[in-house]
Amino acid sequence: MLRAAVRPLRASAFSSSSKVQQWRLASSLVFLEHKGGKLNDSSLSAVTAAKTLGDTAGIVIGSKADVDGVVGEAKKIEGLSKIYTASSDLYAHTIAEAVAPLLADFLPSKSITHLFGAHTAVGKNVFPRVGGILDTSVIADIIALESSGDIFTRPIYAGNAILKVKSSDKDKIKIVTVRTTAFDKTPIGSGDAPVEEVAEISSDSPTKYVSEELTVSSRPDLSSASRVVSGGRGLKSLENFNTVLDPLADALGAAVGASRAAVDSGYADNSLQVGQTGKVVAPELYVAVGISGAIQHLAGMKESKMIVAINKDADAPIFQVADVGLVADLFEAVPELANKVQAAKA
Amino acid sequence: MRPTLPSLIHVLIPVKRSIDYAVKIRIASDGKGVDTTVKHSMNPFDEIAVEEAVRLRERSPKLVTSITALTIGPPKATDTLRTALAMGCDSAIHITTPESSVVEPIAVARAIKTIIDRGVGESKSDKVDLVILGKQAIDDDSGSTGGMLAGMLGWGQGTFASKLEIEETGNVKVTREIDGGLEKIQGKLPMIVTTDLRLNEPRYASLPNIMKAKKKKIETLKPEDLSLDFTPRLETISVSEPAQRVGGGKVDSVDELVAKLKSAGII
Numbered sequence: 001m002l003r004a005a006v007r008p009l010r011a012s013a014f015s016s017s018s019k020v021q022q023w024r025l026a027s028s029l030v031f032l033e034h035k036g037g038k039l040n041d042s043s044l045s046a047v048t049a050a051k052t053l054g055d056t057a058g059i060v061i062g063s064k065a066d067v068d069g070v071v072g073e074a075k076k077i078e079g080l081s082k083i084y085t086a087s088s089d090l091y092a093h094t095i096a097e098a099v100a101p102l103l104a105d106f107l108p109s110k111s112i113t114h115l116f117g118a119h120t121a122v123g124k125n126v127f128p129r130v131g132g133i134l135d136t137s138v139i140a141d142i143i144a145l146e147s148s149g150d151i152f153t154r155p156i157y158a159g160n161a162i163l164k165v166k167s168s169d170k171d172k173i174k175i176v177t178v179r180t181t182a183f184d185k186t187p188i189g190s191g192d193a194p195v196e197e198v199a200e201i202s203s204d205s206p207t208k209y210v211s212e213e214l215t216v217s218s219r220p221d222l223s224s225a226s227r228v229v230s231g232g233r234g235l236k237s238l239e240n241f242n243t244v245l246d247p248l249a250d251a252l253g254a255a256v257g258a259s260r261a262a263v264d265s266g267y268a269d270n271s272l273q274v275g276q277t278g279k280v281v282a283p284e285l286y287v288a289v290g291i292s293g294a295i296q297h298l299a300g301m302k303e304s305k306m307i308v309a310i311n312k313d314a315d316a317p318i319f320q321v322a323d324v325g326l327v328a329d330l331f332e333a334v335p336e337l338a339n340k341v342q343a344a345k346a
Numbered sequence: 347m348r349p350t351l352p353s354l355i356h357v358l359i360p361v362k363r364s365i366d367y368a369v370k371i372r373i374a375s376d377g378k379g380v381d382t383t384v385k386h387s388m389n390p391f392d393e394i395a396v397e398e399a400v401r402l403r404e405r406s407p408k409l410v411t412s413i414t415a416l417t418i419g420p421p422k423a424t425d426t427l428r429t430a431l432a433m434g435c436d437s438a439i440h441i442t443t444p445e446s447s448v449v450e451p452i453a454v455a456r457a458i459k460t461i462i463d464r465g466v467g468e469s470k471s472d473k474v475d476l477v478i479l480g481k482q483a484i485d486d487d488s489g490s491t492g493g494m495l496a497g498m499l500g501w502g503q504g505t506f507a508s509k510l511e512i513e514e515t516g517n518v519k520v521t522r523e524i525d526g527g528l529e530k531i532q533g534k535l536p537m538i539v540t541t542d543l544r545l546n547e548p549r550y551a552s553l554p555n556i557m558k559a560k561k562k563k564i565e566t567l568k569p570e571d572l573s574l575d576f577t578p579r580l581e582t583i584s585v586s587e588p589a590q591r592v593g594g595g596k597v598d599s600v601d602e603l604v605a606k607l608k609s610a611g612i613i
Contacts, residue, residue: 206533
């Protein structure tokens with residue numbers, strides 16, 4: 001054991017070809033997340049990742065009303081071979097302490113080789129607990145996988161390095177969360193997967209749900225928004241932050257984000273922070289307003305499909321990554337842009 | 347259920363020494379890791395965990411009996427423990443590992459469980475009631491240790507906490523950051539809590555406290571003392587640079603910018 005501790009990198013064995021064969025028969029299960037009686041879009045990215053390995057089923061877990069509400073939609077997801085459902089009051093609000101034991105019992109009973117889910121707040125809460133119960137690693141936030149089923153690619157150091165790992169046989173079931181922006185969403189279309197009910201596992205959860213406060217906003221949630229308008233120190237005040245950014249965000253249908261400098265200066269709430277210690281986003285469009293582009297900020301948004309930067313400093317590092325840069329006073333350019341975007345839509 | 351009378355809470359805070367968040371990391375020449383000959387510090391989310399434990403005691407001095415910091419890492423990780431002690435932890439446990447070894451979250455969770463099963467304090471007889479961990483380490487970004495530990499122990503979990511309240515009855519109320527808002531849950535000690543950025547603003551250790559921390563006790567253990575197996579289950583095939591973005595140049599006016607957005611199908 002001592003030797004194993006000293007030479008950890010050499011310890012893993014190469015898998016034989018027979019093992020590769022085994023993974024071709026992979027049977028994947030996707031944890032289909034839902035909220036308020038609707039399937040969560042992010043799970044559809046997890047379905048796409050899972051299907052690269054072969055046979056894929058889905059599981060919907062929740063209160064009876066929630067499960068009944070989304071199972072019709074789940075059946076239609078393209079290419080799923082089966083939908084399992086587990087409904088109980090215990091599973092309402094996806095309490096990890098109740099849902100994880102069910103999954104930990106279900107996976108081995110159906111010879112599931114891979115459990116996939118989205119790397120969302122729910123996935124990040126439930127999957128590690130399943131791993132703990134099954135004594136199995138969690139491979140978090142993957143951006144790619146190989147069809148052999150044991151090689152996964154994931155960002156580390158807030159996306160400043162890309163790690164490719166091979167999972168060993170010690171982890172019999174691969175428990176994987178998927179970065180949703182890295183995989184297309186499988187469409188909900190003409191699928192008609194058979195539905196099978198799974199019996200409830202009675203587990204007395206040591207915690208219970210009390211309440212939730214969802215941010216009431218006409219704007220999309222920052223983590224999952226397809227468009228983000230972010231402000232930095234250049235906005236100079238809390239008041240400017242709102243009055244300058246809001247019209248543009250509204251015109252684009254975008255969520256609002258902020259740099260750490262803006263948060264630390266009190267211009268924006270902590271929850272809006274994009275970057276290494278805040279949220280990592282990868283929208284279709286990221287508009288950086290008055291943000292210089294420190295590496296900590298870039299780490300949180302550089303996977304965006306299109307980056308637009310508006311900054312009066314022509315040498316700001318943000319221009320090195322921006323697809324479209326405009327050197328201008330943001331207090332003039334942003335209102336003008338908001339008006340013209342609005343006009344273009346009309 | 348464990349007795350949860352006042353002045354019985356023993357808090358365990360696992361902390362990780364990681365590359366300082368402000369360092370621009372470089373890929374190691376062998377392509378199997380990153381250059382680690384750079385500034386390290388305590389994982390920022392773990393600082394929040396230490397701060398929360400100390401604040402818990404400041405708010406209700408009778409409630410919290412002891413705060414123990416724990417780290418699993420190379421000899422240099424002692425610095426991280428000293429920081430935790432200077433911030434207000436009472437004692438520390440260091441499970442030492444070789445400099446180059448990677449200890450995966452599952453092994454860390456198992457090691458923490460082993461310490462919890464053994465007990466903390468002078469006589470190792472104090473039962474841990476509350477473990478506060480960071481929601482993720484900023485090096486491997488896995489974010490799974492807290493949940494795994496909770497699953498192994500069968501304890502309740504309050505992950506991504508932005509508010510933590512503990513009553514003298516042992517009731518725990520946690521406000522959690524979820525996608526799109528906040529969720530409140532309620533549980534009982536013993537419990538696992540993981541910290542989100544908004545939970546608090548960690549203090550700086552004062553010079554007198556740094557001096558005092560040098561006198562506090564660190565128990566040093568080897569993995570084999572606890573029969574722990576840190577053999578990785580994941581083999582690193584490669585660590586590489588992310589694809590570099592190439593900027594697309596500048597435009598001269600808002601109209602040109604609007605035209606670019608139009609041609610990209612955005613508007």
